[in-house]
Amino acid sequence: MLSEKSRPVIEATLPVVGENIGAIAQRFYQHMFGEHPELLDGLFNRGNQAEGTQQQALAGSVAMFATALVEHPDRLPEHLLQRVAHKHASLGLRPDQYQVVYDNLMWAIGDVLGDAVTDEVAAAWSEVYWLMAFALIHMERGLYSARGVRPEIVWRDWEVTEKTRETDDVVTFRVKRLDDRPVRTSLPGQYVTVKMLMPDGVHQPRQYSLTRADDGEHRSFAVKRVRGDGKPAGEVSNLLHDTVDVGDVITMSLPFGDVVLDDSGRPLVFCSAGIGVTPMAGMLSHLVAAGSHFDVTVLHADADEESFAVRGQVLADVRALPNARMYVWYEQDATGTLDVDGRFAGMMDVSAVDLPAGAAYVLCGPLPFMQAVRSALIDRGVPPQDIQYEVFGPDLWQADAD
Numbered sequence: 177m178l179s180e181k182s183r184p185v186i187e188a189t190l191p192v193v194g195e196n197i198g199a200i201a202q203r204f205y206q207h208m209f210g211e212h213p214e215l216l217d218g219l220f221n222r223g224n225q226a227e228g229t230q231q232q233a234l235a236g237s238v239a240m241f242a243t244a245l246v247e248h249p250d251r252l253p254e255h256l257l258q259r260v261a262h263k264h265a266s267l268g269l270r271p272d273q274y275q276v277v278y279d280n281l282m283w284a285i286g287d288v289l290g291d292a293v294t295d296e297v298a299a300a301w302s303e304v305y306w307l308m309a310f311a312l313i314h315m316e317r318g319l320y321s322a323r324g325v326r327p328e329i330v331w332r333d334w335e336v337t338e339k340t341r342e343t344d345d346v347v348t349f350r351v352k353r354l355d356d357r358p359v360r361t362s363l364p365g366q367y368v369t370v371k372m373l374m375p376d377g378v379h380q381p382r383q384y385s386l387t388r389a390d391d392g393e394h395r396s397f398a399v400k401r402v403r404g405d406g407k408p409a410g411e412v413s414n415l416l417h418d419t420v421d422v423g424d425v426i427t428m429s430l431p432f433g434d435v436v437l438d439d440s441g442r443p444l445v446f447c448s449a450g451i452g453v454t455p456m457a458g459m460l461s462h463l464v465a466a467g468s469h470f471d472v473t474v475l476h477a478d479a480d481e482e483s484f485a486v487r488g489q490v491l492a493d494v495r496a497l498p499n500a501r502m503y504v505w506y507e508q509d510a511t512g513t514l515d516v517d518g519r520f521a522g523m524m525d526v527s528a529v530d531l532p533a534g535a536a537y538v539l540c541g542p543l544p545f546m547q548a549v550r551s552a553l554i555d556r557g558v559p560p561q562d563i564q565y566e567v568f569g570p571d572l573w574q575a576d577a578d
């Protein structure tokens with residue numbers, strides 16, 4: 177809890193910090209990577225740095241955390257922290273690294289705000305930082321210890337046993353353990369971080385959702401090639417597509433991720449678009465493996481049927497479940513040969529289908545898609561806390577932050 181001494185100082189300086197938080201986050205990363213270039217080798221995602229999305233996510237989280245401390249001093253923004261802790265753990269983050277971020281963040285606050293940062297202001301913001309840091313360190317320690325690992329050993333090498341073309345832009349990799357150590361179980365909906373050695377000698381991590389339930393030996397994930405379209409082409413997705421083949425060895429983390437299946441027995445509704453189908457494929461595969469009788473509705477939107485990745489697997493799993501159905505929306509037109517329960521033209525419109533009462537919803541796809549679907553669901557009376565969503569990048573939305 178924020179101390180009585182710091183609370184009025186944070187309240188008074190929140191507006192100026194909030195206004196400048198974007199600049200602070202930018203200066204922070206520049207300074208930190210200048211001092212610690214090793215953090216760009218295998219830890220930070222340089223695509224997100226180039227796009228500025230990680231800077232925005234960090235700025236948003238600090239501003240939101242400080243606001244929450246002032247408005248509700250007795251509780252922490254649990255969702256926000258969980259998402260960050262899972263992402264950190266999937267990168268093998270260590271508690272001692274929090275000091276490095278602290279030093280550079282405080283430097284950046286001073287650099288941007290100048291004389292406004294009195295000793296009192298610096299002390300109050302240090303308190304906010306360490307409250308957030310200790311909450312994250314505590315969660316991350318819990319995540320590591322639940323899996324019986326230390327941060328250094330979240331990584332393991334896997335051999336590619338299958339590479340399957342799903343669509344023009346998507347391939348699925350199936351990988352197998354190389355030794356006989358047990359494969360840690362994944363929860364339905366979780367992702368792994370894949371760490372690749374880039375041609376310039378730097379390692380780059382990227383997250384990929386697991387598309388199949390565990391079998392004790394393999395993991396599967398599907399990668400969409402990120403085309404440049406005027407900007408630089410995505411570096412890891414293209415490297416995976418173009419250079420990684422059957423027999424190659426890749427480095428992957430244990431599975432993490434806070435957006436996981438609600439297995440309380442409530443009806444489930446999955447709403448995905450494009451490559452956002454991958455966590456849904458993983459959840460369906462887990463449901464089939466468990467012989468589930470849950471009521472499941474799968475809604476998926478794509479450009480057309482040919483672009484719909486892992487569609488054969490998804491439909492087979494829907495058909496293998498006794499209580500599941502699937503509807504699709506294709507932007508071009510409503511043609512296709514998949515034997516689905518309903519096919520529509522245009523953008524996903526949740527009012528076109530009957531949705532079960534009291535369902536738990538999971539959304540995944542581009543941000544505008546998820547924003548539109550979430551709004552439509554809320555308009556239909558779905559409580560926001562029943563809607564989970566996965567963002568394939570730093571979460572710039574933070575709609576369910578608390």
Ligand SMILES: Cc1cc2nc3c(=O)[nH]c(=O)nc-3n(C[C@H](O)[C@H](O)[C@H](O)COP(=O)(O)OP(=O)(O)OC[C@H]3O[C@@H](n4cnc5c(N)ncnc54)[C@H](O)[C@@H]3O)c2cc1C
Nearest residue numbers: 223226383384385399400407408410411412413454568569
């Ligand atoms: C939880 C989670 C789960 C995910 N699951 C999946 C999944 O199942 N399947 C999947 O395919 N993806 C998934 N992703 C996304 C994946 O992690 C990668 O982000 C994606 O593959 C792109 O990585 P990349 O290295 O190819 O692109 P990057 O090189 O990281 O580029 C990303 C974007 O940044 C732009 N960019 C790069 N450099 C610059 C620059 N200098 N200036 C301007 N713009 C620039 C690129 O044009 C591109 O649009 C997931 C992400 C998360 C967080």
Ligand code: HEM
Nearest residue numbers: 219220221224230233234237263273274277308309570571
């Ligand atoms: C209180 C301190 C910290 C806060 C508030 C914080 C916040 C965040 C947030 C909001 C994200 C984005 C999560 C998402 O939406 O996916 C993130 C990701 C990340 N954080 Fe932290 N973080 C902190 C400490 C650290 C430390 C100590 C390190 C290591 C030096 C670190 C390294 C990373 C990395 C590598 C990512 C992923 C970046 C990417 O994918 O672009 N963080 N953090």
